[in-house]
Amino acid sequence: xxxxxxxxxxxxxxxxxxxxxxxxxxxxxxxxxxxxxxxxxxxxxxxxxxxxxxxxxxxxxxxxxxxxxxxxxxxxxxxxxxxxxxxxxxxxxxxxxxxxxxxxxxxxxxxxxxxxxxxxxxxxxxxxxxxxxxxxxxxxxxxxxxxxxxxxx
Numbered sequence: 014x015x016x017x018x019x020x021x022x023x024x025x026x027x028x029x030x031x032x033x034x035x036x037x038x039x040x041x042x043x044x045x046x047x048x049x050x051x052x053x054x055x056x057x058x059x060x061x062x063x064x065x066x067x068x069x070x071x072x073x074x075x076x077x078x079x080x081x082x083x084x085x086x087x088x089x090x091x092x093x094x095x096x097x098x099x100x101x102x103x104x105x106x107x108x109x110x111x112x113x114x115x116x117x118x119x120x121x122x123x124x125x126x127x128x129x130x131x132x133x134x135x136x137x138x139x140x141x142x143x144x145x146x147x148x149x150x151x152x153x154x155x156x157x158x159x160x161x162x163x164x165x166x
Contacts, residue, residue: 025052026059033060102161109158112137120144127153 018034021041025031029052035041041062044050048058112135115122119138125131137158140148148155 022063023050023052023060024063025055025057027052027055027057029054029057030063098162101159105158105161108156109137111135114138120148123148123153123155124151127151 018036019038019041021033021035023031023033031053033041033050035044041050045060050060051058052060115136115138117139119136119140122131122136122138126133126136140155145155145157
């Protein structure tokens with residue numbers, strides 16, 4: 014189940030502005046009424062929602078904080094990880110450059126190449142986990158390639 018949090022701009026009675034994350038508007042109201050929302054600067058529990066500008070996703074904002082689906086949850090990619098992911102994309106592209114896509118026939122074609130029944134060449138494609146395990150057990154060198162953010166969009 015996807016869990017969503019709402020970010021509110023908040024302001025205390027001393028006009029200090031800060032942010033808070035809540036499950037719902039009702040959750041904010043309940044916590045505020047109970048005195049559980051406090052200003053991080055002065056400690057005041059007299060906190061209200063401040064005026065907020067709409068957060069409209071554009072292609073520019075999506076590029077700033079990409080989001081990746083992981084186990085049916087959304088995970089924001091930290092800025093320091095973006096450079097690493099770009100490097101992985103370059104490495105993957107280099108591995109695939111000049112490689113023949115044999116699709117779902119990957120396990121069969123890898124065996125044919127290994128046993129000299131097909132010309133030696135770089136191939137890539139799809140294999141089940143069971144097929145990949147069997148290839149490794151047969152001594153056939155394979156390298157699983159990760160699906161990187163943005164590749165299935």
